[in-house]
Amino acid sequence: MKVFVIGAHGQIGKKIVSKLVAQGDQVYAGIRHPEQAEAFEDAGAQPVQFNLLAQPEEMALALKGMDAVVFAAGSGGSTGYDMTLMIDLDGAVKSMQATELAGIKRYLIISAEFTPERAKWPNSLKPYYVAKYYADEWLKNRTQLAYTILQPGTLVNDAGTGKVTLNPTVGGEITRDDVATFAVQAIKTDGTIGQTIALINGDMPIATAVQNTK
């Protein structure tokens, strides 16, 4: 499967790339800066410069011929909220439009737990949640994409556990490794199409959970 990972250099993006490569997929690593390229070549992926500030038509050129697109990008904590608007919201939506322009159906985005429930947004992160909310809403309501929206809980860097709880009623943590494992399986599992899936670490093996998202 030819998969384009937007935000390949991010913490979850890197793990998604390496897991896809390990599965034998053809992986195109969308990166912002050319100096990030070498690490991906060494890892067996094809680095591609990809600019989320560009127009959808330009982005679409890089996506042509892919089977699926994974959006794992984020403006990150070190930039201002201007970039939250430009990357996490408008960049994400433009990447959806680019995916459709390129004739690709399958699209998976890494969102965040409780994004659909405004009243539960953590105070200090509210502006970030606004961006993620409107990006997710666009994907669900304004595209024809075969989408999957992953909404992980609080991300931690511990080793992967291989196990999750789906759609928990309370918040929780999940390792970035487990989010990546779930994502690379979900992108190949048709049952996750059209699904918005909240996940935290838990008791269910990921391979089982991916088959039971409905």
Next chain:
Amino acid sequence: MKVFVIGAHGQIGKKIVSKLVAQGDQVYAGIRHPEQAEAFEDAGAQPVQFNLLAQPEEMALALKGMDAVVFAAGSGGSTGYDMTLMIDLDGAVKSMQATELAGIKRYLIISAEFTPERAKWPNSLKPYYVAKYYADEWLKNRTQLAYTILQPGTLVNDAGTGKVTLNPTVGGEITRDDVATFAVQAIKTDGTIGQTIALINGDMPIATAVQNTK
């Protein structure tokens, strides 16, 4: 007509309130800070505390019984882009939801010229345009409101001219006074329902222009 003006204390908001009062309308001036109340009482409007950071259900209580809602709020240039996300985007969308929850149909929002055309967004204002774009898109596509979207050009503080050009192909300036004049006429003109109207100063009397937006 009972009109609730959200962002009544803003530069355009104040002018909309006074023009509505002059027309004989019952005007409810949505204000953030209680100390802004007195000026509106003196002007013949009813000040109402209104918090765009609240949930739609709370906002709806203030809107009950109105015939129309005008959104003239903006986070302004002195706050950060976190407030652009919270007020210009999410605050606006919540006010639309509140309007619907309150059983009101008519809603007019002050947007900005070229908001629908991403490629024309001015570089320094792009993050602001992202917020305005997604708010306008929500209004058009995700509500059942009888909406009007006004997209004025570059706002200036000169005296009103009483004349505009509708849907110009190039950018231009318009006085805040003329935007307010157009708004208070448009809210009572059914022909502007469902219309997205760009306007700059020009040659057509506003009363004529409001009748010719289709």
